Amino acid sequence: MLKIxxxxxxxxxxxxxxxxxxxxxxxxxxxxMGPNGAGKxxxxxxxxxxxxxxxxxxxxxxxxxxxxxxxxxxxxxxGLFLGFxxxxxxxxxxxxxxxxxxxxxxxxxxGEEPLSGGEFxxxxxxxxxxxxxxxxxxKRQVNVGFSGGEKKRAEMVQMGILNPAFAVLDETDSGxxxxxxxxxxxxxxxxxxxADKGVLLITHYQRLLDVVKPDMVHILADGRIVQSGGxxxxxxxxxxxxxxxxxxx
Amino acid sequence: xxxxxxxxxxxxxxxDEAWRYADExxxxxxxxxxxxxxxxxxxxxxxxxxxRKVFRTEPGASGAVDRLRVHVGAGSRFEAFAVIIxxxxxxxxxxxxxxxxxxxxxxxxxIGGDGKTQEFVTTTRHDSPRATSNQTVRAxxxxxxxxxxxxxxxxxRHAQKTNAAxxxxxxxxxxxxxxxxxxxxxxxxxxxxxxxxxxVGQLDEAARYxxxxxxxxxxxxxxxLVQAFIGDAFVALEDDxxxxxxxxxxxxxxxxxxx
Numbered sequence: 394m395l396k397i398x399x400x401x402x403x404x405x406x407x408x409x410x411x412x413x414x415x416x417x418x419x420x421x422x423x424x425x426m427g428p429n430g431a432g433k434x435x436x437x438x439x440x441x442x443x444x445x446x447x448x449x450x451x452x453x454x455x456x457x458x459x460x461x462x463x464x465x466x467x468x469x470x471x472g473l474f475l476g477f478x479x480x481x482x483x484x485x486x487x488x489x490x491x492x493x494x495x496x497x498x499x500x501x502x503x504g505e506e507p508l509s510g511g512e513f514x515x516x517x518x519x520x521x522x523x524x525x526x527x528x529x530x531x532k533r534q535v536n537v538g539f540s541g542g543e544k545k546r547a548e549m550v551q552m553g554i555l556n557p558a559f560a561v562l563d564e565t566d567s568g569x570x571x572x573x574x575x576x577x578x579x580x581x582x583x584x585x586x587x588a589d590k591g592v593l594l595i596t597h598y599q600r601l602l603d604v605v606k607p608d609m610v611h612i613l614a615d616g617r618i619v620q621s622g623g624x625x626x627x628x629x630x631x632x633x634x635x636x637x638x639x640x641x642x
Numbered sequence: 643x644x645x646x647x648x649x650x651x652x653x654x655x656x657x658d659e660a661w662r663y664a665d666e667x668x669x670x671x672x673x674x675x676x677x678x679x680x681x682x683x684x685x686x687x688x689x690x691x692x693x694r695k696v697f698r699t700e701p702g703a704s705g706a707v708d709r710l711r712v713h714v715g716a717g718s719r720f721e722a723f724a725v726i727i728x729x730x731x732x733x734x735x736x737x738x739x740x741x742x743x744x745x746x747x748x749x750x751x752x753i754g755g756d757g758k759t760q761e762f763v764t765t766t767r768h769d770s771p772r773a774t775s776n777q778t779v780r781a782x783x784x785x786x787x788x789x790x791x792x793x794x795x796x797x798x799r800h801a802q803k804t805n806a807a808x809x810x811x812x813x814x815x816x817x818x819x820x821x822x823x824x825x826x827x828x829x830x831x832x833x834x835x836x837x838x839x840x841x842v843g844q845l846d847e848a849a850r851y852x853x854x855x856x857x858x859x860x861x862x863x864x865x866x867l868v869q870a871f872i873g874d875a876f877v878a879l880e881d882d883x884x885x886x887x888x889x890x891x892x893x894x895x896x897x898x899x900x901x
Contacts, residue, residue, distance in 0.1 A: 441855045442854070442855075443851055444847070444851065464854070465851065465854035465855055466853075466854040466855075466857050466858055466859050466860070466863075468855075469854070469855055469856055469857035470857050474855075475855050477852065477855075480852070481846075481848045481849050481851075481852035482849075483846075483849050483852070483853070483866075483867070483870065484870060485869070485870025485871065485873050485874070486866050486867070486869075486870045490866070491853070491856070491866070492856075494858060494862060494866065495853070495856040495857045495858050496857070498857045498858050498859060498862060499857035502857065551856065555856065555857070
């Protein structure tokens, strides 16, 4: 579903991704772990097309299409969702307005009819309920005044509403307390565990992987995938640390 | 100076402090008598009056000046909300005198491109105690356009417990556009609250990327961000349909831009 081959990318003149190869088939959830500065967030932003992140080599194919040829909003329209590590505040724009405009822009891109206000609110209410978020929160301005945990939960409500084919979740678990972590994890399972969907889960911790059980775990270090394995790899990392595990490999 | 406007027929020029950012070409050929004309409004004690207007200069016209002098009686309220979208040069001027306990609320938006110069000029005279005023101006410009806000607040010696606030923000969508804020506070009373702030910036790149990552095309993202930005000027406007009309007029001007 998502196929990354020999991807090279740089920010400014600094090379961050140095030949990254990774493939996530439909129906699977893959976790990416790795030490700080390995290029995990860069990978997420390169996939969603952040300005300033320059791809200098390699290919990314998403559902058979050249992802890198699309503008950022077209990638979203094609079904790619990025859960931000640091969700952005947009003063003066309500979540409801933002998400309805976003969903209808995506539907337009796919040649689908827009949702009416009533249809949208019904959908938003259902997905907010899934993440145990009060609808009143959705009437407020996008991420403004939200705590770190609320922002992450709001990201998952957004994901539920936009219903992407593929989600790249960049440290969605950071800033969450134990209860919120379980709610978010179960939300990911409910929204994204499907035969025609895929997830790339970037995380530092085993905790989230106890709830969202990954099919594969990859270690990203110095801009490349250096090791891949089953869920047991994450547990080994938790116990032994990156240096020890990578030295063994 | 024009502090106490008279029926002078002198034509102002850029050397006059209150006209420093005005369009020179317009002033050079303008009808001095027309420029010096003031509309007058008297708000009787205890009452409320509104001024809500979209200023669109006729195509081809070199400019227009609209001046309104308002006397706000004791305990009464004057609310002005305006959008300037037209004009090679459009100036909207308010000269407001507040009696005891009166309130002046002002929300203004300048929005335009080309070589337009659009400006609000206010003089707020706190002549008596306990009067309040709140002014919010937002300027959105592109091409080589300029938006200005010259806001003078005068607090008389005996006008204790005055509370006056003024807030200006400029949003420049392209290099080449500009915004000027000239707050001028003249305070002779000692027990007063006067706040003013002015900032000029560009569209938030992080917000634009976040919106794109959710599927919003750049034009739509920009429209939402501009709408949110200028919305500040109409927060105090209680009538929903009037607010919608003013926002719509402003965003219509943005759509013409085709940046």
